[in-house]
Amino acid sequence: MTPPDDLVSVLIWLLFLGLAALALAPLGLALLRPVRLTGRREADLALYRAQLAELERERAAGRLDEGAHRAATLEVQRRLLASSDAGGQSHGGRGAAVLAALLFLVPALGFGVYLQRGNPELPAAPYVERAEAAARDDALMTQLRARLEQVPAGSETARQGWILLGNAERGRGRWEAAAAAWRRALEARFEGPLAAELAELLIEHGGLDEAASLLARALAAEPEQPRLRYLSGLGEARAGRTENARATWRALLAQAPADAPWRALVERRLQELP
CATH class of the missing domain: 1.20.58 (Methane Monooxygenase Hydroxylase; Chain G, domain 1)
Known part of the structure; x- marks a missing residue:
């Protein structure tokens, strides 16, 4: 039966x-x-090693080719470089x-x-339904943007709102809208981590001059911050100023701890320079 x-x-x-x-x-x-x-740095190192070990297992099992493995490893290292160096306890x-x-x-x-x-x-959602959902998202983003325009420009509420709107737009793949929102947040109060996020986004899409300006301002306040220095070198490399990029990354490596988990990322970038 x-x-x-x-x-x-x-x-x-x-x-x-x-x-x-x-x-x-x-x-x-x-x-x-x-x-x-554990301290924040030790926890980051443990997570980094676990992720790398998982990537190695995936490659050994044949589920990742060399190109995908290399790209995933670079992304893990980049994320760790972007994390805060501050101590603390979990x-x-x-x-x-x-x-x-x-x-x-x-x-x-x-x-x-x-x-x-x-x-x-x-059945799977048809194209029309997906298009309608995207249109609803667009309408929501427009509504949120309009509401933020009514908030006092220099307030902390406005700054946080623009940051969140930028995060949402970046998640939707709207990098120009994300950049515009983050610019508004930086106008309310300039801070290095957000400047780094915007600079990296601009570097990825060719906005090298604006990215260089943001990084210079952030580095004036935090000259030893590894992510800012890395992005500064990346911007120089993308602009064709190879020697500047090489000098920036070599100086970063010379001052970095021997066990800095992002060393491999910077060393690989150096090797890729012509």
Whole structure:
């Protein structure tokens, strides 16, 4: 006797739930270990090494070719370079408890939602629906921008609003809109990390002169900040000023700790210079 379709669907999702539990098992084991407070830099290094090890496993298994592996490694190093160098402690007790709860709640919640609303026969959203969703997003962004225009320009509320709007626009792939929003935030109050975000975005899309101006201003306040120095060299390289880029990156490497996890990124950029 053939089981009903609903029963088959439930059995399939029970199987998926079991697979999800297996996938999350390493996290559960990690949460059972004694909590140890670590500094921000040590935590960043541990995360960096874990990500690199995972990339190596993917390459060894044949799921990543050399080009994709190299690009992913560079991205991991770039993200670490962008992270704050400030010290600090991570509080493990409460965070571990929350993660432990999520370890079981997330798969269960997903399964429960599917039982209530799931429909395996539902077709993919057609182009018209996706276009309508994009139009709604555009309308929302326009509305948010209009509201921000009503907020006092130099206020902290306006600055935070423009930053969030820029983040949203960048996530949608609208780099020009993101850049415009971040410029407004910097007009309210200039700060190095946001200047670096905008400069990197501009460098990626050819806005080299504006990026150089932003980086020069940020470096005047934080001359030893590694990300600002790296981006300064990147801008010089993209502008064809190879010797300037080489000098900038060599100086950065000379002053960097021997175990700085972003050293490989800067060294690779140096090797790529003509």
